[in-house]
Amino acid sequence: MSRIIEECEIAIIGGGVIGLFVAYYLTKKGIDTVVIEKEDLCSGATGANDACLMAQSKKPGAKLDLAVESARQYQALADEINYDFEYSRKGSMIIFESEEDIETLRPFTKSQADAGLPVRFLDRKETFEIQPALSRHILASSYCSLDAEVNPFALLEGLSLAVLRQGGRLLRHKEVIGFEKDSDGMLSEIKMRDSALRAKTVVIAAGAHSRDVAALAGVDIPIYPRRGQILISEAISPLIGAYVMSAKAIASKHRAVSVKNAVQQQDGGKSKDSVQFGLGMIISQTVNGNMVLGVTHEFVGFDKGTTLKGLASVAKYTSTVIPALAQVNIIRSFGGLRPYSETGEYIIGPCDEVPNLILVTGHEGDGVAVAPACCLNVAQKIACGDWGRLFEAKNEYRSSAVPKRDIPIRVAD
């Protein structure tokens, strides 16, 4: 039986990087905000990713703008919240392993540079100057000096302390199990197992679980959990001069995937594995010295475990790119579920069906990289109540623009 324990202006469902940044900017404006998290903070995709802040992987347009603006905000944030979250700006490098890679990605690099990103094409010699550990089969690269890394656990610790200082509240280990609506169809109450919360506005920032939470409010959004498996090595002395992505992975990131087709191919078992493990590749190194090797892209429902085959594929590919990795000891592995948006766009904004429900999800692997700018924008819109154009960019990210689809929530078991 539900019992009213609290009231607030804004309730945010999801204690990951998106939820906490929205809460941070709202409480900074003095708005009464509560974050509800079903586990502990940082237990979803925020706590299980490669920790890289990549602008170089984004297409020119709103996503790139958000990543660049976020990079600027991150540089000031540690002082602002008085917390060191190990921001380290090492730059990023996309490696080209074939002439085809160069052909495909060079116009992309140029379009980013034209949009103002500090990115440039490096020939073979320049590439090895920055990155001597790379395998000699690499032909060229593009390099972006803006890109950086953070420690997501420290980032969320710092943000949550700031939210509390600013008068916000954090409810941990509270799972939302339903909503009450009033006669106008607005959400009036959030139901949890042993309590309830009345909020004027509800924000869903539940990452890969956003579809399930939105369904409780009668709204369907095309968000699917996409798993990424990652290996962590022992701490070693600095091995890389910039974190490494592959051109193949970037090209595949920008190809929209139909979840239904991907799952069918996975299940069908023929062209399967390359689809199942997707094309992702990241090699980074934490401030502490641990190598971070990733990453698979799989649609396997809500299973966030690891598989030997997935981890072996990551180990093989990354040590082909940096041969010295073969000798480095792996100490840990994990899987994380990214909120994959089938339209390829983030899903941000109020719902037509339920006006006081706001969605901030679908960032897939971009969440940490775009959260500051994205969430500042969302907090400003919530504060002024006028959504108008969400971002000063060509793309519109409105949930109402998302067509309804007849696709099961669980795409595979």
Added chain:
Amino acid sequence: MMDDEKGKEKILICRCEEVSEEDVVQAIREGAHTVTAIKRKTRAGMGLCQGRTCERQIMRILCRELGVSPEELETGTSRFPVRPTPTRLIGELPHEPNY
């Protein structure tokens, strides 16, 4: 044991990441009430042995500080690999060649 700046002796709990008992107690007092939460706050258990040495010590400190019994505590998450393993050996397992 190791000496801190003031020359006072500190008891090391996590040897891999050099986390002291004092650090662990402080993390608990700041609200980290599980092995995992303490790990995220202090790095205890994030090193080469992945908590195989310090996890029991940390659970004992948790019991002492929170006044609970070990059965009431969750253990940390065990993950692949069981002991440090070179990337090369993992890459020799069956994998997807076109990945």
